Amino acid sequence: MLKIKNYINGELIEPSKKQYIDNYNPATGKVYSFIPDSDESDVELAVAAASAAFHSWSNTPKDERSRIMLKISELIEKNLERLAVAESVDNGKPVSLARMVDIPRAASNFHFYATGILHYAAESHSMEDTAINYTLRSPVGVAGCISPWNLPLYLFTWKIAPAIASGNCVVAKPSEVTPMTAYLLSELCIEAGLPKGVLNIVHGYGHKVGSAITAHPKIPLISFTGGTKTGAEIARVAAPMFKKLSLELGGKNPNIIFADCDFEKMIKTTINSSFANQGQICLCGSRILVERSIYDKFKKEFVASVNKMKVGDPADAASRVGAVVSKPHMEKVLSYIELAKEEGGTVLCGGHQIKLEGEFSEGYYIAPTVIEGLTADCRTNQEEIFGPVVTIMPFDTEEEALKHANSTQYGLASILWTENLTRAHRIANQLHAGIIWINCWLLRDLRTPFGGVKSSGVGREGGFEALNFFTEPKNVCIKIK
Numbered sequence: 166m167l168k169i170k171n172y173i174n175g176e177l178i179e180p181s182k183k184q185y186i187d188n189y190n191p192a193t194g195k196v197y198s199f200i201p202d203s204d205e206s207d208v209e210l211a212v213a214a215a216s217a218a219f220h221s222w223s224n225t226p227k228d229e230r231s232r233i234m235l236k237i238s239e240l241i242e243k244n245l246e247r248l249a250v251a252e253s254v255d256n257g258k259p260v261s262l263a264r265m266v267d268i269p270r271a272a273s274n275f276h277f278y279a280t281g282i283l284h285y286a287a288e289s290h291s292m293e294d295t296a297i298n299y300t301l302r303s304p305v306g307v308a309g310c311i312s313p314w315n316l317p318l319y320l321f322t323w324k325i326a327p328a329i330a331s332g333n334c335v336v337a338k339p340s341e342v343t344p345m346t347a348y349l350l351s352e353l354c355i356e357a358g359l360p361k362g363v364l365n366i367v368h369g370y371g372h373k374v375g376s377a378i379t380a381h382p383k384i385p386l387i388s389f390t391g392g393t394k395t396g397a398e399i400a401r402v403a404a405p406m407f408k409k410l411s412l413e414l415g416g417k418n419p420n421i422i423f424a425d426c427d428f429e430k431m432i433k434t435t436i437n438s439s440f441a442n443q444g445q446i447c448l449c450g451s452r453i454l455v456e457r458s459i460y461d462k463f464k465k466e467f468v469a470s471v472n473k474m475k476v477g478d479p480a481d482a483a484s485r486v487g488a489v490v491s492k493p494h495m496e497k498v499l500s501y502i503e504l505a506k507e508e509g510g511t512v513l514c515g516g517h518q519i520k521l522e523g524e525f526s527e528g529y530y531i532a533p534t535v536i537e538g539l540t541a542d543c544r545t546n547q548e549e550i551f552g553p554v555v556t557i558m559p560f561d562t563e564e565e566a567l568k569h570a571n572s573t574q575y576g577l578a579s580i581l582w583t584e585n586l587t588r589a590h591r592i593a594n595q596l597h598a599g600i601i602w603i604n605c606w607l608l609r610d611l612r613t614p615f616g617g618v619k620s621s622g623v624g625r626e627g628g629f630e631a632l633n634f635f636t637e638p639k640n641v642c643i644k645i646k
């Protein structure tokens with residue numbers, strides 16, 4: 166069985182203690198490869214390699230950094246099918262989704278920042294005839310990048326690309342639940358001629374590798390995407406060391422549907438925004454708030470469409486819903502469905518594990534689940550479930566919809582359906598979220614700021630926001646009189 170390797174100082178190497186973790190295929194529930202169980206000694210090697218490479222890489226002309234990154238982007242595109250299959254096997258997502266979304270986006274991330282860095286300029290501030298200020302922006306040094314399992318290569322590259330484009334060297338850790346495409350990326354980086362030490366990938370557990378990266382005195386900057394609890398722990402460790410932090414955390418996003426929406430479009434998109442990637446996207450709308458006058462119609466048509474979604478083998482093109490990522494995660498999601506029932510909810514469809522036949526009989530499948538009859542403040546409607554589970558709730562007024570929408574500790578994304586232009590702008594202005602989609606979902610322009618408010622995070626990714634994060638500004642003031 167394949168043993169994944171760490172990528173340190175340009176080479177694929179075993180973890181120093183030669184220990185490995187089982188890697189499960191969620192579709193079958195079987196171990197299919199081994200992940201390095203690295204520790205702080207491996208992180209130490211990676212930091213040494215990144216520190217040694219920093220002087221040369223940060224002084225490499227932007228054009229050359231860009232050229233190498235474009236080559237990596239091309240290689241991701243060239244290997245699209247192989248990477249998509251690997252992502253699907255590792256994560257349980259339908260291969261069609263990995264083919265259409267995850268892997269093309271990973272290629273775009275490299276392409277976007279390979280070209281973005283060529284257009285990135287710093288400011289100048291003139292004090293009339295007294296002085297001129299100009300701002301230099303320098304890479305910070307060794308950046309720590311830690312990513313989750315739900316969009317493995319997509320989110321991993323979303324951090325690495327701006328970090329290395331702006332001249333930093335990186336010590337990165339993919340999720341130990343989905344390490345495979347990060348490993349394949351390290352092979353592509355070698356093929357593309359990325360100089361050794363510029364990117365180092367250390368595999369393993371969060372409490373060993375992740376915490377060693379967070380606590381390392383030679384890593385002054387951490388870009389993290391994952392759960393809110395982990396983000397709080399990282400902030401606690403990093404704060405006394407004054408590290409720069411970007412934290413992209415959990416969500417409990419509202420999907421607010423007004424009676425005047427384009428009903429057909431809304432239903433089609435709401436199926437996706439509820440259940441794409443088995444509901445395991447931080448941007449999914451898991452609390453669906455529907456204006457009372459169309460509540461019954463919505464409930465009937467939505468549930469009918471959900472019932473038609475095929476749950477099955479992720480490799481089968483007909484499967485709309487694959488496996489959730491792991492057994493513990495499946496158990497967590499199922500426990501939330503039980504909680505919803507205890508809290509007075511009625512399960513309209515789904516609500517249970519699905520046992521498939523043959524080689525998939527031990528896989529982690531959950532029927533897409535719709536629940537009604539819950540209050541806005543119950544735990545089911547306040548806590549992140551991160552699975553194929555949504556609640557639906559009627560509302561009577563705009564004020565009530567807004568109150569419920571803004572009632573959680575989270576503030577990542579909100580979705581709004583209305584054809585009323587003034588209402589759309591009015592509500593967008595009042596929603597507590599970093600990202601608002603009106604009459605659409607997951608439509609992304611990589612130049613726009615990405616991130617959340619409240620417990621959904623600190624800072625923004627995307628566009629020049631990420632290049633600002635991965636650089637330190639230095640103001641130079643010259644007196645001219």
Ligand code: NAD
Pocket residue numbers: 311312313314315316320338339340341369370371372374375376379390391392393395396398399413414415416446447549551577616617621622
């Ligand atoms: P997680 O917090 O458990 O793990 C994320 C990463 O952090 C993993 O690589 C893990 O090994 C590492 N880690 C764990 N403990 C650590 C520690 N003490 N120190 C340093 N690193 C540590 O999250 P997950 O279960 O992998 O991902 C799901 C979560 O991610 C959900 O809450 C979801 O909303 C969130 N998410 C947010 C966004 C966003 O952009 N805001 C995007 C995707 C996922």
